[in-house]
Structures are given as C-alpha cells and as structure tokens.
Amino acid sequence: PPSPVDSSEEPPPGEPSPAPPPVPDTPAGGERMDECGPVLPAGAPQPPEGLTAASWLVHDLDTGEVVAAHHPHGRYRPASLVKTLLALVTLDGLRADEIVVPTEEDANQECTCVGIVAGAEYTVDQLLHALLMRSGNDVAHALATALGGVKLTVRQMNELAIELGATDTHVATPSGLDGPGMMTSAYDMSVIFNHAMRQPRYAEAVATKEIMFPGGPGEEDFPVRNDNRLWGSYPGFLGGKTGFTDDARHTYAGAAERDGTRLAVVLLRAEQRPVRVAEQARQLFDYGFTLATGEGTDAVGTVTTEPSTPEPSDAAAGAADDGTGAGDGAVAAAGTGEQDPFGTTGWIVTLVVTVLVIAGLFVAHRRGLLRRPE
Template identity: 60%
Template sequence: MDSGEVLAAHHPHGRQRPASLIKVLLALVVLDELDPEQIVVPTQRDADQECSCADLEAGSPYSVRDLLLATMVKSGNDAAHALAGALGGVDEALRKMNALAHELGATDTRAASPSGLDGPGMVTSAYDQALLFTHAMTNPQFAEAAGVQRMMFPGGRGEPPHPLVNNDRLLDEYPGILGGKTGFTSASRHTYVGAAERDGRRIAVVLLRAEQRPVQVSDQARSLFDYGFRLAAEGVPAVGRVTTAPPQPQAPVRTGEARADGGGTAEAADARPAGSGGSSAVGWIVALVILVSVGVGVGIALSRDERV
C-alpha cells in the first residue's frame, strides 16, 4: 500500500457489482464534506432501507460520526441513506461519489446507490476498489472506522445504545489486519476489500464476485494476504501499479491509422481494455504494495446474511 505495486491480479478491470464496498466511496465524500459532529435526523425512508441496518429511528438525532461508524461497522444501509441525505439527497450524493471516483482515476466505477444495494449501472472493478480503499486509508478517521470491530450505537427516542458488531471476521482473526469492508447482494455475490501489515509492509486485498466455496471466503482472503506478503518478501516483480492519478486522454486516431508509439492500429488499441496484457497495460495499471484478486470461488463476505 506504500509503493503502489500490484503483486498479483486476475481480471483487475473486470466490471462487477460492488455491493457494500461502494460505502468506501460514500465515506470519502462524507469525510470531505461533513463535520463529524454535525447532527443528522433520518427520515422514515432512511429507516426503511433494506437491511443490513443499524436500526435507525426516524426523527431521532445522530451525529455524522456515529452514522459513518454504523455504515462501516454494521454496513448499515439506513445509515448510508441518511448520510446521503445530509450530502444533499441521494441524487446529489451519487453525483459527488461518481465525480470523486473519476477524479481519483477509478474510471471503472459508477455508484447507483449510496449503500451498495443494486441499481441500474452499478459497477466497479478490483483495480478501482484497491485504489479507493488505499486512498481512504490515508484518512485517519476512515482508517479508524475501518478497523472497528464493535461499537455502541445510540438508541432512538431516548432508548439505550445497542451494540453493532462488524461482520469482518479477519478483524479478530488475522494478525496485523488494519481494516476492511465486506459486502453481499444476490447480484454481486460476496465482495471484500481489506488491508493488513506485516514486517513493515502493508498490503491490500480485493475480492469481487466470490462464493463461500471451496472454503469460506474469510479463509480465502487470509490465504491471499499470506500469498501477498510472501511475494513481497521474495521481491517478486510487480505486474502493475495502482495510482490515484486518472489516465491521461490520448489524441484521437483515425481507424486503421498507425499509432505513433508503434502500438499497431487504432482499432487494435481501442479494442484492448485498460489493464489487459502487454506493456501498455503497465502504462496505467499504475499505487501501493497491493494484491488484487477477483474470481469465481475467490472472495470474502465475512457475513452470513449481509444484504450489502
């Protein structure tokens, strides 16, 4: 996470649904724009969001800090929706989220809901999730929230606080874990992004469209962390880089015209997605010691029935 090197990757720019990983992007906008002590009063629509939920009480006051923690710890869709309202409403929150993603270079990502519940056009990639999470972890408030295993959330209308427990099993089980975010919907399947530190190295792992087989996804993630640390210790050459610098636009080239860099015709160049094989892939698969992996049977949800 400090060098930007991608140690291993599979289909890093493949378009997948993020589920609750999109809450990382929401958190970045919230931390940029809202005072942690600002009070938000959720609407009934906020409270009625499809769960997982923090059990907000419509009409009761909550601080932005508590709502953000509930969004990260419990993956509360109700808390995420309330934060979107504080940002100017869902449409405005999505506009800000998508603008920030593009500004940071996460051009595979489009948020269609602030919580990660599936919506038309909702999409991300492993590359983008590595980029966004690594950038988010540079913010001390986000890094703290991402590592919280348990919190007491204020009760509504004078009720006592109630506990919210993080579904990320690695927070309790993996030595050196720094934090993470889990997700699940029926369309996205299991998703995960997290970071850990060992011997002075910090590595991030991303998993999209995963299943709880052949072993539980938490065990798959644990194995990938171990694999990444082993690759880093052995000095294995990077296969690319992650960077928050957006790709530079290229001058248009007429179909069939040879490229100035000798890379073939424009047709061939345009047909090859960013991050595909060849030296041009390294051109802008370019941030941190990161292990990125996506694939069938490789993933994490660390929750048994989390909706996003």
C-alpha cells in the same frame, strides 16, 4: 458484469439504462493490468487453491505496487464496497460532530441495517462508524440525505471515482444495493480503498471492533460490532469492508501489516463455497506477503490515484441522463462544460423555420391585399 438475477437494475419507467464507461486504450495501472487471467510475477507460485472470486488484486498500500491479480479490470458489481466512496464524500462534506436526523425513508431502507430511528439525533461520526463497521443501508441513505439527497450524493461519488482514476466504476446507489449500471473492478476498488486508508478517520473507523450506538429517544444504546471475520483471527489485520447482493455476490476489501509491509486485498464476485470468502482473503494475504517479501519478485502493475480525465465518449454521454445524475458528474469531471440540451443544430433549425413562417405570412398578406374587393 454478468446479467442480473432480478429486477434491481431496471431503470425507472421512461429512463434508459446508462451506457457502461468506455474502455481506455491503455489500461490503468500498467500493461499487464489488461490481462484476463492470473497476473503473476515471473516464477511466482500459483495462487492458493479454492479462490472463487471472479476478480481479485493484491497490492502494497504504501508503494502502490500490484503484487498479483486476477482479471484486474474485469467489471463486476461492488455491493457494499461502494460505501467506501460514500464515506469519502461524507468526510469531505460533513463535519464529524454534525447532527443528522434521519427521515422515515432513511430508516426504512432494504437491510442490512443498523437500526437507526426516524427523528432521532446522531452525529456524523457515529453514522460513519456504523456505515463501515455494520454496513448499514439505512445509515447510507441517512448520510446521502444529509449530503443533499441521493441523486446529488451518487453524482459526487461518481465524480470522485473519476477524479481518483477509477474509470471502470459507475455508482447507481449510495449503499451498494444494485441499480442501473452499477459496476466497478478489482483495480478500481483497490484505488478507492488505497485512497480511503490514507484518510485517518476512515482508517480509524474500519479498525474499530465495537461501538455503543444510540438507541433512539427513550431507548438504550446498543453495541454495533465490526462484521469483518478477520478481526481477532489474522495477525496484523488493519480493517476492511465486506459486501453482498444477489447480483454482486460476495465482495471484500481489507488491509493487513506484517514486518512493516502493508498489503490490501480486494475480491469481487466471490462465493462462500467451498471456501468462505474471509478465508480466501486470508489465503491471499499470506500469498501476497510471500511474494512481496521475496527476493527478485517484480511488481506486475501499480495502483495509482493520480487524477484521470478521459475524453468524453458516446458511452459517457449515454450515461449522462441515467436518472441518478451520475453520468452528468462523469461528464463534468471529464472536463466538459454545461451543455445546452436543445443543441446548436436545434437553434439553427428553429431560426430557419421562423424566417420561413414570417415570409409565408408576408406573402399571404400581400395576396390578401391584391384580392380585396373595391
């Protein structure tokens, strides 16, 4: 990703920045997915004008076929799109009716926030809807706390990303706020979003336009509305997720259906000018449906969620102690066992030194006996 514009990605004192995930020899999704410009079918018209996203991808949700893309494996920051990974970990780890009581730390996160109240009671289902509809960072932290803490949750999110084959992705925070090493790609987010849309509870949550959310003890419930601008304005829209940080800029993932074809659009590092990001997504949907339903248009790649277990590398090892536990999860998911931090060499050196010390003491003792007065 480009250099950050602020200090949000500085690691804690004494901790190194995580190394980026290794670049595979063969690009996930097919040979053309390693191209750095427009990736279009032969004879296809040019993409819509006014697209500001540094990276984007359009694919068929049902077949996985990539209709068109631009710099699909370019690595950028996900912003709140990473909440989809958090939602998937939540779906696996917490029951829908389980009660979560947020802490003061949960409630006081850097916003965008829904407005949860420390000490109040919420169901996981209520928090999941608020997470995906309003993109609450306070809700993200509360769910991470309920899952066992931020460090463990980030580790699980990274493990799931690798399991799905999203090997450009490194999660640093559960909310999508920028952190050391945070990155993904349009291809990876397409993989993650495709998998999420196959989960009924996720698909239902992103397809919800409005809910009444608990207001806390003694307070009235209040409406939480879906912040996706394509609701009510794009026919067949199925839902999606938006994101923004100063470093990531604007990010977007969404799905729509037309005449039985379901497409997903992902944009990374987009700007609102001269064309708003929601309008850019709309144009890519129209463009994608034109290509997907055209005669003789071949796919340029495939979005697949087959498990991926790349060999551990120096870069992966460097990410193993990044302060989030994420690197540990990546190494574990890659098939390595728990390692002795002291290392085999360390134990051998210790043994040799011990033997030399004992020998030295023995020699000194013998010399002392020889020199002892009568």
